[in-house]
Amino acid sequence: MSRTAPSQPPATFREGARAAIPLCVVIGAFGVSFGVLARANGFGVVAPIVMSMTTFTGASQFAVVSVLADGGGLGAAVLAAVLLASRYIPIGLSVAPVITGPAPARFVQAQMVIDESWAVANRGDGTIERGTLLGAGGALYVSWLAGTALGVVGGDFLGDPEDLGLDAAFPALFFVLLASQLKKRQNVAAALAGGAIALVLAPFAKAGVPIIAASAACVFGWWRR
Amino acid sequence: MSDVWAAVLLVGAAAMALKAAGPVVAGGRDLPPRALQLVSALAPALLAAFVVTGTFTSGRSVVLDERALGLGAAAVCAWLRAPLLAGVVAAAVVTAAARAV
Numbered sequence: 001m002s003r004t005a006p007s008q009p010p011a012t013f014r015e016g017a018r019a020a021i022p023l024c025v026v027i028g029a030f031g032v033s034f035g036v037l038a039r040a041n042g043f044g045v046v047a048p049i050v051m052s053m054t055t056f057t058g059a060s061q062f063a064v065v066s067v068l069a070d071g072g073g074l075g076a077a078v079l080a081a082v083l084l085a086s087r088y089i090p091i092g093l094s095v096a097p098v099i100t101g102p103a104p105a106r107f108v109q110a111q112m113v114i115d116e117s118w119a120v121a122n123r124g125d126g127t128i129e130r131g132t133l134l135g136a137g138g139a140l141y142v143s144w145l146a147g148t149a150l151g152v153v154g155g156d157f158l159g160d161p162e163d164l165g166l167d168a169a170f171p172a173l174f175f176v177l178l179a180s181q182l183k184k185r186q187n188v189a190a191a192l193a194g195g196a197i198a199l200v201l202a203p204f205a206k207a208g209v210p211i212i213a214a215s216a217a218c219v220f221g222w223w224r225r
Numbered sequence: 226m227s228d229v230w231a232a233v234l235l236v237g238a239a240a241m242a243l244k245a246a247g248p249v250v251a252g253g254r255d256l257p258p259r260a261l262q263l264v265s266a267l268a269p270a271l272l273a274a275f276v277v278t279g280t281f282t283s284g285r286s287v288v289l290d291e292r293a294l295g296l297g298a299a300a301v302c303a304w305l306r307a308p309l310l311a312g313v314v315a316a317a318v319v320t321a322a323a324r325a326v
Contacts, residue, residue: 022310026317047233054237057244064232074228074235081236085243087271092247094264097255099248110248111241119272120309126256126265165321168295171279172316175296178272179303187269194270195277202282214274218266 016121016135023116026169027058027140028147029161034061035151041069045152052148056141057114059084063207083208090215091118098130112137119174124181193217295320 011019031052038048043065055061060081067077095113099106112134121133161167181187194214201210256264280292295316302312 022313026313043229043233047229051233051237054233055240057240060236060240064236068228068232074231077228077232078235078239081232082239082243085236085240088240088243089246090264090267091271092244093251093256093260094247094267096247096251097253100253103249103252106248106252107241107245110245110252113244113248115275119268119275122268124265124268126261126268163321163324165291165295165317165319165324168280168292168316168320169313171276171292171296172299172313173309174272174275174279175299176303176309176312178269178276179300181269181272186266190266191269191273195273198274198277199281199287202278202287203285207284210278211271211274215267215271217270217274218263 011129011131013131013135016132017139020136020139024139024143026166028143029158029166030058031144031147032151032158033161035148038065039152041065048152049149052145057085083206086212087215095128095133098128109134112141116140119177190218291320291323294323
């Protein structure tokens, strides 16, 4: 697994990208389904591709399409997407130490941070493997964009990703990475609290709120030390 | 401007800003020890929340469906210390098989 001993050399971008190839297949398939869904709901060809280029976080993008398609209006669509993306504030702070260079360069590198690249680059002690983060993020960016483009022009040749069980791939990835981090008691406490908060809030709160509330559980884990 | 383009531009700008906030403000410097402690607990808390919402929720409903079997397969793989990819593939295959039955 990705638990790198201090004596090993740091992962290069290429190694990070290679490690992400299986994930690229899954993300690419969801990119196709995003493109298909957006096109079918009147987004045209260019807007979905621009959205995947700039937003590059699937949950927010699917939320915009479904809220607008349901007639929820612009304000509700933007609010839903921003709530879902708000987790990138704590995630961004956790990767900040390895995002180096002048401010514009840091801005660009930060765009390669998504749940999956952050999760695989996490060493489990609060530190981040820079090569894995940026290499995996870059590879996932390319496959998300390519998948979106295929979806808007090519239609739904893939069928529903859920028929392939691909929606279960993401929680499985996060679970296996989580399991490798449960040697410390404070991590177990934070995981239990985070999972419980997300589950309890899910029926009552807008999508994204349970996730950002769960990140408050890290305060709980810290306080328990 | 259409709602579609307004949403694309607004959400794109917001997502880029949210992702960049931490790295632009605090990039390239080690976090203070207290912040590092907080951040080190962030990963398990957020990962657990992703697992729970990705497996046991559908919209605003808490559900128990085929994805739970997929997660079980991933848990077995983690317990056997199988590679990451094995857990991910096992979860997808088991979930798809359960849906096909």
